[in-house]
Amino acid sequence: GAVVSQHPSRVICKSGTSVKIECRSLDFQATTMFWYRQFPKQSLMLMATSNEGSKATYEQGVEKDKFLINHASLTLSTLTVTSAHPEDSSFYICSAQKQGYEQYFGPGTRLTVT
Amino acid sequence: AQSVTQLGSHVSVSEGALVLLRCNYSSSVPPYLFWYVQYPNQGLQLLLKYTTGATLVKGINGFEAEFKKSETSFHLTKPSAHMSDAAEYFCAVSDPFGGSYIPTFGRGTSLIVHP
Numbered sequence: 001g002a003v004v005s006q007h008p009s010r011v012i013c014k015s016g017t018s019v020k021i022e023c024r025s026l027d028f029q030a031t032t033m034f035w036y037r038q039f040p041k042q043s044l045m046l047m048a049t050s051n052e053g054s055k056a057t058y059e060q061g062v063e064k065d066k067f068l069i070n071h072a073s074l075t076l077s078t079l080t081v082t083s084a085h086p087e088d089s090s091f092y093i094c095s096a097q098k099q100g101y102e103q104y105f106g107p108g109t110r111l112t113v114t
Numbered sequence: 115a116q117s118v119t120q121l122g123s124h125v126s127v128s129e130g131a132l133v134l135l136r137c138n139y140s141s142s143v144p145p146y147l148f149w150y151v152q153y154p155n156q157g158l159q160l161l162l163k164y165t166t167g168a169t170l171v172k173g174i175n176g177f178e179a180e181f182k183k184s185e186t187s188f189h190l191t192k193p194s195a196h197m198s199d200a201a202e203y204f205c206a207v208s209d210p211f212g213g214s215y216i217p218t219f220g221r222g223t224s225l226i227v228h229p
Contacts, residue, residue, distance in 0.1 A: 006157075034216065043204060043219045044158075093157050097215065105150075105157040 002028050004096050006106035013084055013113055021079045021109045023094030029074035030096035034103065035067075038091040050077045084113045116141040116207045120220035128228050133177075133192040135223050137205030140186060147188040148206040148217060149179055158204065164188065175199070200227045 003026040013019045023033055031052050036044040048069050049057045056069035066088075068080040077096075081088050089112050095103040121136040139145060146165050150158040162173025169181040179190045188205060202224050206217035 004157075041222075041224075043221045046216065049216065091155075095158075103215075103217065105159070107157040108155065110155060 002096075002098050002102070002104040004094065004104045004106040006092075006094055006109050008109060009107060010110045011112070013111070015085055015113055016083055018080055018082045019084055019111060021081075021092055021094075021111075023077045023079070023096070023106050025075045025096040025098075025104070028096070028098050030077075030098060031074060032097040033071060033077040034095045034097070035069060035077070035079050036093045036095070038093060038108075040091075044093060047079075081111065084111070086113045089113045116145060116209050116218050118205050118207050118218055118220035120203075120205050120223050122223055123221065124224045124226060126226040126228065127195045129197055130194050133190070133195045133199065133225065135190040135203050135205075135225065137179075137188045137190065137220060138186055139188060139205070139207045141207055141209055143209060146208045146210055146215075146217075147179075147181060148208070149173065149177070149188070149190050150204045150206065150219075151175075152202040152204065152222075154201075161190070161203075195225075195227050197227050197229065200225055 005024045007022045033050045035047045038044050047062045050069050050071040052071045058064045071077040093108045095105045117140045119138045148163045149161040152158050161177050162171045164171045164181045172178045177192045202222050204222045205220040208217040
């Protein structure tokens with residue numbers, strides 16, 4: 001199988017604080033991981049592509065200084081939302097790419113900024 | 115550039131009825147096509163995919179989809195809906211021959227199943 005986990009599944013933080021979301025591929029090595037954001041009743045918006053050992057590639061309009069991505073190993077990528085604001089509240093989903101084109105998605109993290 | 119259009123943001127069927135979720139794509143090269151299902155507050159689960167070969171693709175939970183190049187379509191069907199099929203369904207296309215495996219997602223179709 002190909003299992004991807006995310007932690008935490010839900011997080012509530014105060015405005016101005018930072019929060020880190022972890023994405024792990026549990027039973028395979030993923031050279032590439034992806035971070036998506038999903039607004040209610042909408043599709044997934046690709047935020048960035050994360051490659052192990054190199055800087056992430058951000059999509060147009062995504063603030064790289066606000067959404068810090070680190071892909072330190074072949075099984076772990078992290079997304080840190082810095083100085084979070086209520087408008088950053090969303091559902092964040094990661095995926096990991098295995099052997100070419102297959103992407104496996106994590107269960108998502110619900111971020112609420114108060 | 116590739117794009118995906120899912121006709122109908124909501125589809126409502128009775129339990130036991132045929133499910134048909136429509137997906138049309140645009141791509142300049144032969145695409146890879148995917149259908150994903152998302153249950154509330156969960157990630158995406160792959161239902162089925164088309165890459166090459168047989169154009170009728172069977173997936174999990176009794177779903178299938180047919181790649182029709184002439185119609186640029188990849189509609190998802192299931193002969194008999196079950197209450198547990200109620201979820202959000204996303205069609206996606208990627209362009210591997212153009213160098214990108216990153217899928218582009220449609221806006222999603224919410225499947226509602228009535229008893």
